[in-house]
Amino acid sequence: MIEIKNLKKVWEDDGSSVLEDINLTIEDGDIYALVGRSGAGKSTLLRCINGLTSYQEGSLVVNGCEINQLKEKELREFRRHVGMIFQHFSLLERETVYQNIALPMQCWKYSKEEIDKKVKELLELVGLTDKMNAKPRNLSGGQKQRVAIARALTMDPQILLCDEATSALDPKTTNSILDLLMEINQKIGITIVIVTHQMEVVRKACNKACILEHGKIADEGTVKDIFIKQPKSLRRLLGEEKVYLPKTGHNLQIAHMVNDLHDGELFGKMSSDLGYVFPILNGKIQEYQNESMGIFVINVDNEHFGKVTEYLDKKQINWRELEVVDEEEEEEE
Numbered sequence: 312m313i314e315i316k317n318l319k320k321v322w323e324d325d326g327s328s329v330l331e332d333i334n335l336t337i338e339d340g341d342i343y344a345l346v347g348r349s350g351a352g353k354s355t356l357l358r359c360i361n362g363l364t365s366y367q368e369g370s371l372v373v374n375g376c377e378i379n380q381l382k383e384k385e386l387r388e389f390r391r392h393v394g395m396i397f398q399h400f401s402l403l404e405r406e407t408v409y410q411n412i413a414l415p416m417q418c419w420k421y422s423k424e425e426i427d428k429k430v431k432e433l434l435e436l437v438g439l440t441d442k443m444n445a446k447p448r449n450l451s452g453g454q455k456q457r458v459a460i461a462r463a464l465t466m467d468p469q470i471l472l473c474d475e476a477t478s479a480l481d482p483k484t485t486n487s488i489l490d491l492l493m494e495i496n497q498k499i500g501i502t503i504v505i506v507t508h509q510m511e512v513v514r515k516a517c518n519k520a521c522i523l524e525h526g527k528i529a530d531e532g533t534v535k536d537i538f539i540k541q542p543k544s545l546r547r548l549l550g551e552e553k554v555y556l557p558k559t560g561h562n563l564q565i566a567h568m569v570n571d572l573h574d575g576e577l578f579g580k581m582s583s584d585l586g587y588v589f590p591i592l593n594g595k596i597q598e599y600q601n602e603s604m605g606i607f608v609i610n611v612d613n614e615h616f617g618k619v620t621e622y623l624d625k626k627q628i629n630w631r632e633l634e635v636v637d638e639e640e641e642e643e644e
């Protein structure tokens with residue numbers, strides 16, 4: 312478990328704050344996303360977790376260890392149980408796939424027999440048994456990242472930290488890497504923390520997330536709740552899509568799990584139950600692991616506004632009213 316309380320990180324050169332009042336808990340077995348724009352502090356927070364970066368205030372406890380209190384030898388032993396993968400793979404180009412994966416165990420003086428057994432197990436796990444003797448230059452980006460994942464698992468870590476691990480990959484390869492990480496999480500129960508700005512990564516692989524803005528936590532919770540509730544921090548991160556909104560009546564954005572209640576059934580039944588037909592202005596379906604989220608915008612006149620919102624509340628369907636912004640005001644902003 313990772314428990315962070317009131318954590319503050321200040322850059323020593325200029326005294327500027329990069330992380331402030333960070334409070335979150337990452338449970339064993341979570342696939343947890345740290346998301347935000349560039350400069351939000353997500354990679355710095357990841358480096359605090361594995362002790363690569365110190366913090367000035369607060370507490371950061373990983374599996375019972377307060378990171379800032381660890382001495383150099385203790386910190387080295389701690390990092391043994393924390394794997395890490397990066398955006399650019401960080402492989403040794405002159406070494407084979409086998410040698411790259413074996414490197415951490417060689418540094419810790421494991422026997423050749425132990426190394427050989429572990430490397431071959433991991434090669435099978437990441438699907439690269441046939442690439443054992445290949446050099447990184449002969450691998451695709453996805454294969455290189457699989458080697459990096461295998462190398463990160465050699466010491467049987469309890470936690471795997473991923474810093475923009477799929478940012479350099481195409482969408483199809485990204486999906487295959489996420490499938491692998493989810494498989495590893497399920498097979499060995501490892502806790503995975505993913506730093507990313509790719510929301511499709513969050514929706515596909517993660518069960519919980521926090522959104523960082525200017526070094527502070529703007530929102531935190533399950534991925535499903537965050538996307539259903541559509542908090543302002545998520546909307547700022549995604550960028551609001553421009554939708555034509557009538558200046559009369561009320562424009563409501565409705566978000567819900569399609570698998571729980573199909574959109575056609577929701578809107579058709581609501582129209583039938585209320586005896587009122589309303590226009591659907593915009594709609595999209597977003598995938599969330601094995602489920603789908605529906606996000607739609609409807610327009611409701613003043614007469615039926617109360618009845619419609621009461622109906623949605625009764626069905627426990629998330630909604631919010633969208634603000635109409637004049638084009639002139641938008642241009643001024």
